[in-house]
Amino acid sequence: MTTETATDVFEAHRPVLLGVAYRMLGRVADAEDVVQEAWLRWSGSDRGDVREPRGYLVRITTRLAIDRLRQIKARGETYVGPWLPEPYVTDFGDTVPDTAERAVLADSVSLAVLVVLESLSPLERAVFVLREAFGFPYADIAAMLDRGEPAVRQLAGRARKHVEERRPRYEVDxxxxxxxxxxxxxxxxxxxxxxxxxxxxxxxxxxxxxxxxxxxxxxxxxxxxxxxxxxxxxxxxxxxxxxxxxxxxxxxxxxxxxxxxxxxxxxxxxxxxxxxxxxxxxxxxxxxxxxxxx
Incomplete structure (x- = not known):
């Protein structure tokens, strides 16, 4: 794979990678940093055995986002006043034509949902984002996180219950x-x-x-x-x-x-x-x- 082709492949998947990173972190700058680090790893790796670039890149991005989220939580920074996620420009355009899919993506990036996601553990948040927002199969998520599928299903169930109990019921029309x-x-x-x-x-x-x-x-x-x-x-x-x-x-x-x-x-x-x-x-x-x- 040539350098130009590697760039083209990465850029084709950049919107998904940024979407995963932002939902994980709730911060645009941090999400962009994570995606940039994913690019450096992608461009510097041996890609000959990569059969599914999308899954491979999402795996790198998710792991980097988990590491960044753990660092943020470990710092234990105090915030003055209420906290909201950083506003994120969303325009799905023609890339998401299905109305139901657009509704799911919009709901998963709403301020109300992202505030609830802040209370999840990094692993729970990763599983929730990958499953609920992007529809990855449990087996793929398990491979991305180096976890067994039963453990991933358990994490998903716990995260989903937590979010459903705390997420306000707002319309997205x-x-x-x-x-x-x-x-x-x-x-x-x-x-x-x-x-x-x-x-x-x-x-x-x-x-x-x-x-x-x-x-x-x-x-x-x-x-x-x-x-x-x-x-x-x-x-x-x-x-x-x-x-x-x-x-x-x-x-x-x-x-x-x-x-x-x-x-x-x-x-x-x-x-x-x-x-x-x-x-x-x-x-x-x-x-x-x-x-x-x-």
């Missing part, structure tokens, strides 16, 4: 989410508390992630009254020169606010029963860097 997002934005911008209250579920939650590096609530806000009043107050204090872009992040519509052309914050909503069930705000500048070039 992008059209409804886009419509509610636009109405939500208009009501907040107009300071229309009554209009916001009509859109918010009674037990709505607002999660703000600033890492202590920008203004955002340091605790999760709950109930429509508290969330609505906070949003109206924040809109009144916001920079009038902020510009706005709609884009797809983590499998759903999101609002990207820019100040002076640089990312300032990301807003995303989770929706069910025609109401906003959760509001996510990411303002940690470290988590917005990857959106600068979007």
């Amino acid at each position: 992008p059209a409804q989410r886009r419509d509610l997002t636009e109405r939500f934005l208009a009501a907040a911008a107009d300071g229309d508390l009554e209009g916001l209250m009509e859109l918010l579920a009674p037990d709505v939650r607002l999660v703000g992630d600033s890492g202590g590096k920008a203004r955002a609530p340091l605790r999760v806000l709950e109930t429509a009254d508290k969330v609505g009043r906070f949003l109206v107050g924040a809109a009144r204090k916001s920079d009038p020169d902020l510009s706005l872009r709609f884009l797809e992040l983590n499998g759903g519509p999101a609002l990207l606010f820019l100040s002076g052309g640089k990312p300032d914050s990301v807003f995303q909503l989770d929706v069910a029963d025609g109401r906003v069930q959760a509001v996510y705000i990411v303002r940690n500048p470290d988590k917005l860097r990857s959106l600068a070039a979007v």
Whole structure:
């Protein structure tokens, strides 16, 4: 296999590798580092006996992501305020034409699910991602992780139960989410508390992630009254020169606010029963860097 062919093969599988790494880590920069390391190992290895490049590359990437995740957990870093995954641009385009498959991929990369995945062990998280998001057979996952198939099935069952018990039941219909997002934005911008209250579920939650590096609530806000009043107050204090872009992040519509052309914050909503069930705000500048070039 020539160097050019090796590059072509790797680039063809890069979206899957980045998808696996991001779901494992919840951090774009770390995921990109892992994929780059996978490339170095791929380009420097003897590929003559590799029959299935996709499985081989996913195996390398998964193991590197597990190592990185263990390092992160071992550091035991304390985070200021609530933690959310780094916003991740998702546009499956024509590569995932099947509606059901798109829904699975979108759900597996949603902020709500990634927050739950943070509580899994690295091995449980790897098995869950490979099985639930990418549909790898148990036998293939066992080979990737050097585990017996019965052990992998046990890990998968434990991880699935954990996620199902903690994952909020939100709809992933992008059209409804886009419509509610636009109405939500208009009501907040107009300071229309009554209009916001009509859109918010009674037990709505607002999660703000600033890492202590920008203004955002340091605790999760709950109930429509508290969330609505906070949003109206924040809109009144916001920079009038902020510009706005709609884009797809983590499998759903999101609002990207820019100040002076640089990312300032990301807003995303989770929706069910025609109401906003959760509001996510990411303002940690470290988590917005990857959106600068979007």
